Amino acid sequence: MKYQSIIVEDLQVAADFLSRFCEKSGVIDVLHHFLNAEDALQFLKENVVDLIFLDVEMPNTSGFELLDQLVYTPQVILTTSKTEYAYDAFQYNVTDYLKKPFTYQRFLESIQKVSKKTEQMDGGSEQDHMFIKADGKLIRLHNDDILFIESMGDYVKFITPVKKYITHNTIKNLETKVNPQVFMKVHRSYIVNFTKINDIQENVLFINGNMIPISKTHKSGVMQKINIL
Amino acid sequence: MYNEDQKTAFLFSPELDNDFLQELYGEDLPQAEMVFESSVQQLHNGQQVMDTRFHDGDLEGLRKIVHKVKPLLGYMGMNSFMEEFASFEQKCTQFQTAAEAENGYEQIKAIAGEAIKMGEKEVSRLKQHNTQHL
Numbered sequence: 001m002k003y004q005s006i007i008v009e010d011l012q013v014a015a016d017f018l019s020r021f022c023e024k025s026g027v028i029d030v031l032h033h034f035l036n037a038e039d040a041l042q043f044l045k046e047n048v049v050d051l052i053f054l055d056v057e058m059p060n061t062s063g064f065e066l067l068d069q070l071v072y073t074p075q076v077i078l079t080t081s082k083t084e085y086a087y088d089a090f091q092y093n094v095t096d097y098l099k100k101p102f103t104y105q106r107f108l109e110s111i112q113k114v115s116k117k118t119e120q121m122d123g124g125s126e127q128d129h130m131f132i133k134a135d136g137k138l139i140r141l142h143n144d145d146i147l148f149i150e151s152m153g154d155y156v157k158f159i160t161p162v163k164k165y166i167t168h169n170t171i172k173n174l175e176t177k178v179n180p181q182v183f184m185k186v187h188r189s190y191i192v193n194f195t196k197i198n199d200i201q202e203n204v205l206f207i208n209g210n211m212i213p214i215s216k217t218h219k220s221g222v223m224q225k226i227n228i229l
Numbered sequence: 230m231y232n233e234d235q236k237t238a239f240l241f242s243p244e245l246d247n248d249f250l251q252e253l254y255g256e257d258l259p260q261a262e263m264v265f266e267s268s269v270q271q272l273h274n275g276q277q278v279m280d281t282r283f284h285d286g287d288l289e290g291l292r293k294i295v296h297k298v299k300p301l302l303g304y305m306g307m308n309s310f311m312e313e314f315a316s317f318e319q320k321c322t323q324f325q326t327a328a329e330a331e332n333g334y335e336q337i338k339a340i341a342g343e344a345i346k347m348g349e350k351e352v353s354r355l356k357q358h359n360t361q362h363l
Contacts, residue, residue: 101303
């Protein structure tokens, strides 16, 4: 797995150094380097990343203030030349804390912590929400709010009881991203929240009055998943 | 007799923390050259900003710029200088007036000047080595 990351650092030398380490590691893609927190925040409103390398003291907005404004929680590695921020780092539940300048060996130890934390998060399969990019922003949707997801070519539609959200994605991609304890693919064009199924008739299931086809390929999977007494 | 190790071996100047620099850059001497060159440049710029902040009596601004340039000294293996900067940065939070900061600031200014000279010397040594051997 390659982690999609950004670097938020106002010291160019430190950012260059870090970029070089990321490239050398082969597991971190640096999407962007920002010299201030404001530009990074703007980027993070429209993009999702796995990891942020974040300096603490920057002009205007600090690294911690940036974290306060995030609507989702990627992993964070603080990069600072001060050890006094350790307590705050702990409070913000950051993955690691690198004191500048740090060696490649120390950097790799941090990446191992990121990897371990990712495994813990994935292993739990407890993810109860997802973020989608729609209406020009990132919107948090709880699994329980989603009735089903429908394909629209290069787009998908998230159906909730109150609203429909259209976002650029595919069912094929989402199939691997959604929590398998709640969602399942029932047709090449549909993923459903199976806790919301009202009834099933032959090759069709109903959720809140919506009729959703079940393909032959997925029929047995659906029948195994539901609790037939 | 030709020795491959002799061809590329580079020792940083004894006044720098050679062990740390070897650990930091390994065999990547072009990166060391780039980082030293950039650090000297940014330290030079930082020195000018420090001077402005001090003469404006902006002690928080002075603390911030000292904090910002401090790691540059670390990237050049000048760890004792970096500690001096860290100590002054800490003291800046306690100073009430620029007059109180004056002695410490003069020391920091002298250290920054010395660091720039040492850094420039190392850039020159690295350039020469990299041109000849890489």
